[in-house]
Amino acid sequence: xxxxxxTDNVGTDELSQRxxxxxxxxxxxxxxVGKDPESExxxxxxxxxxxxxxxSREKTIFVHGKLGDQEAVVILEKTPIREDALAELLTGAKLxxxxxxxxxxxxxxxxxxxxxxxKTTVVCPATEKHVKKxxxxxxxxxxxxxxxxxxxxxxxxxxxxxxxxxxxxxxxxKAEAERIVYEDPDPEVGFVLLPDFKWDQKQVDDLYLIxxxxxxxxxxxxxxxxxxxxxxxxxxxxxxxxxLQRYSLAASxxxxxxxxxxxxxxxxxxxxxxxxxxxGCGVERAHLLADVIQNLRSDPxxxxxxxxxxxxxxxxxLLSKFKEAGRL
Amino acid sequence: xxxxxxTDNVGTDELSQRxxxxxxxxxxxxxxVGKDPESExxxxxxxxxxxxxxxSREKTIFVHGKLGDQEAVVILEKTPIREDALAELLTGAKLxxxxxxxxxxxxxxxxxxxxxxxKTTVVCPATEKHVKKxxxxxxxxxxxxxxxxxxxxxxxxxxxxxxxxxxxxxxxxKAEAERIVYEDPDPEVGFVLLPDFKWDQKQVDDLYLIxxxxxxxxxxxxxxxxxxxxxxxxxxxxxxxxxLQRYSLAASxxxxxxxxxxxxxxxxxxxxxxxxxxxGCGVERAHLLADVIQNLRSDPxxxxxxxxxxxxxxxxxLLSKFKEAGRL
Numbered sequence: 001x002x003x004x005x006x007t008d009n010v011g012t013d014e015l016s017q018r019x020x021x022x023x024x025x026x027x028x029x030x031x032x033v034g035k036d037p038e039s040e041x042x043x044x045x046x047x048x049x050x051x052x053x054x055x056s057r058e059k060t061i062f063v064h065g066k067l068g069d070q071e072a073v074v075i076l077e078k079t080p081i082r083e084d085a086l087a088e089l090l091t092g093a094k095l096x097x098x099x100x101x102x103x104x105x106x107x108x109x110x111x112x113x114x115x116x117x118x119k120t121t122v123v124c125p126a127t128e129k130h131v132k133k134x135x136x137x138x139x140x141x142x143x144x145x146x147x148x149x150x151x152x153x154x155x156x157x158x159x160x161x162x163x164x165x166x167x168x169x170x171x172x173x174k175a176e177a178e179r180i181v182y183e184d185p186d187p188e189v190g191f192v193l194l195p196d197f198k199w200d201q202k203q204v205d206d207l208y209l210i211x212x213x214x215x216x217x218x219x220x221x222x223x224x225x226x227x228x229x230x231x232x233x234x235x236x237x238x239x240x241x242x243x244l245q246r247y248s249l250a251a252s253x254x255x256x257x258x259x260x261x262x263x264x265x266x267x268x269x270x271x272x273x274x275x276x277x278x279x280g281c282g283v284e285r286a287h288l289l290a291d292v293i294q295n296l297r298s299d300p301x302x303x304x305x306x307x308x309x310x311x312x313x314x315x316x317x318l319l320s321k322f323k324e325a326g327r328l
Numbered sequence: 329x330x331x332x333x334x335t336d337n338v339g340t341d342e343l344s345q346r347x348x349x350x351x352x353x354x355x356x357x358x359x360x361v362g363k364d365p366e367s368e369x370x371x372x373x374x375x376x377x378x379x380x381x382x383x384s385r386e387k388t389i390f391v392h393g394k395l396g397d398q399e400a401v402v403i404l405e406k407t408p409i410r411e412d413a414l415a416e417l418l419t420g421a422k423l424x425x426x427x428x429x430x431x432x433x434x435x436x437x438x439x440x441x442x443x444x445x446x447k448t449t450v451v452c453p454a455t456e457k458h459v460k461k462x463x464x465x466x467x468x469x470x471x472x473x474x475x476x477x478x479x480x481x482x483x484x485x486x487x488x489x490x491x492x493x494x495x496x497x498x499x500x501x502k503a504e505a506e507r508i509v510y511e512d513p514d515p516e517v518g519f520v521l522l523p524d525f526k527w528d529q530k531q532v533d534d535l536y537l538i539x540x541x542x543x544x545x546x547x548x549x550x551x552x553x554x555x556x557x558x559x560x561x562x563x564x565x566x567x568x569x570x571x572l573q574r575y576s577l578a579a580s581x582x583x584x585x586x587x588x589x590x591x592x593x594x595x596x597x598x599x600x601x602x603x604x605x606x607x608g609c610g611v612e613r614a615h616l617l618a619d620v621i622q623n624l625r626s627d628p629x630x631x632x633x634x635x636x637x638x639x640x641x642x643x644x645x646l647l648s649k650f651k652e653a654g655r656l
């Protein structure tokens with residue numbers, strides 16, 4: 001979602017034609033919608049096929065439908081509330097009381113329309129690729145016991161034999177060598193620290209680094225025992241030092257964690273800026289490295305025996321395996 | 329920020345008086361704003377002192393100012409775009425073309441006001457604590473051992489003697505009784521389940537409910553022992569059932585968790601929709617209820633002895649206490 005556009009075949013620009021026609025109609029005096037030649041509403045004839053995704057938090061919605069006989073994707077996003085329009089917004093609004101308790105009260109506020117626009121993006125004609133790109137997949141929370149891991153998850157991972165060639169390329173300096181921020185080359189406790197692709201490195205506000213371990217046989221949290229404490233502590237300590245040195249960001253401003261399930265089964269640790277609410281830092285998927293170390297100290301087999309919870313997308317093959325096993 | 333409310337001293341409910349007065353004025357026919365007795369706009373006389381924080385991503389703004397001679401905090405948040413209102417939204421809107429490139433075009437859309445409300449929360453009279461609470465602040469991650477809790481955190485909480493009068497109002501049905509979604513009245517294992525202020529209850533995508541326990545002496549996670557397992561399991565089980573019954577949302581679509589530190593020191597549990605990336609669901613503050621139960625089963629004193637990590641804002645008095653103790 002970082003880029004609303006993607007790769008696609010260029011079709012005829014039917015939408016331009018519509019807009020041009022709307023303008024011409026208005027100039028000919030038969031538009032009839034308003035004085036503004038651009039107020040012709042081509043979306044009034046939009047027929048919704050389905051909502052591809054939406055975000056209550058971000059006030060966005062991605063809709064697939066038809067504009068005339070063309071496939072289209074319409075993206076609506078409410079606009080930020082502007083400080084400079086605040087006084088006008090409050091003065092010109094209608095207010096409806098909803099609830100009152102002690103010093104708190106809530107209202108529904110109906111602002112003047114011109115201060116409350118919705119940013120609208122239309123992709124038309126849209127290909128199937130666009131539709132898929134904007135489609136959200138629902139996730140379900142899965143409960144994985146230590147036994148489930150052995151009987152369901154591990155066989156699935158092994159069968160998939162996901163390639164981590166790109167990880168090996170990094171460790172061997174065959175790729176991205178110039179991006180490395182820090183390296184401890186030790187084969188047992190060593191790791192490579194480099195920026196995640198999501199971070200443009202332009203400001204520390206959204207700092208995101210990944211530490212990839214040199215050991216190649218640790219798939220995930222589930223493989224960790226107290227034998228790996230030296231490795232984990234080394235990453236924690238040296239990773240934080242490297243971030244302080246390179247980005248002048250103190251350890252107390254960092255969120256250092258592992259994912260379970262991870263995106264790829266070669267052990268890696270995420271370093272992100274505290275306060276940067278990056279996807280994947282939620283309690284349902286992230287495990288603080290400090291907690292992992294603490295848990296392994298108190299129980300060397302903690303992650304072998306523990307029930308772990310994580311979300312899986314509806315189209316994830318592993319979810320089907322849990323369903324087949326009657327675990328969902 | 330996971331809960332817009334927090335701990336504060338109860339003042340006179342001046343806002344109620346205002347609202348009552350507004351109603352009376354309207355009933356006397358001198359309101360003059362509209363036919364709806366609740367459309368009197370008490371915010372038209374709001375004088376902004378400063379913007380405490382805002383989010384372009386979330387379309388929110390937190391404003392400090394004055395309502396008459398009272399300090400007030402006004403929180404505005406645009407509402408999610410509702411699928412069921414989409415057709416009406418698109419048909420009834422005015423559209424202004426901004427940009428066109430190939431198959432992409434962008435517009436500013438002016439929807440009918442009644443489909444484009446702004447959720448408004450007023451805190452009045454607001455104390456300095458409220459103002460601070462809503463002010464954007466950098467956070468630091470704090471490491472709290474069991475000893476730190478006893479020697480630093482607990483004395484601090486006790487000294488502050490935060491008021492949870494509004495919580496008691498809810499438990500005693502003196503306020504928000506009509507908002508209760510489910511209640512188990514048992515004094516030991518019972519709780520009240522009701523929507524969080526942040527949720528407008530119009531769609532389940534951003535479902536957010538709070539379960540508040542009837543027991544009044546459990547401050548937080550730190551007070552929990554295996555003695556509370558029956559209570560926690562009861563909340564988990566009956567809370568999930570109530571959500572399924574009322575909102576047709578399966579348990580596997582829920583993220584059920586506690587905060588540490590919480591916003592207020594009366595035990596409560598958050599129920600949010602999985603996939604809804606609400607502030608406060610991050611691994612640095614949230615603790616899955618399922619994990620809490622699992623931990624207390626394996627070690628009855630787990631949360632008494634465990635080192636816990638959490639972020640504290642720069643202006644948090646507790647952070648100063650940790651600094652004074654040389655723990656940061």
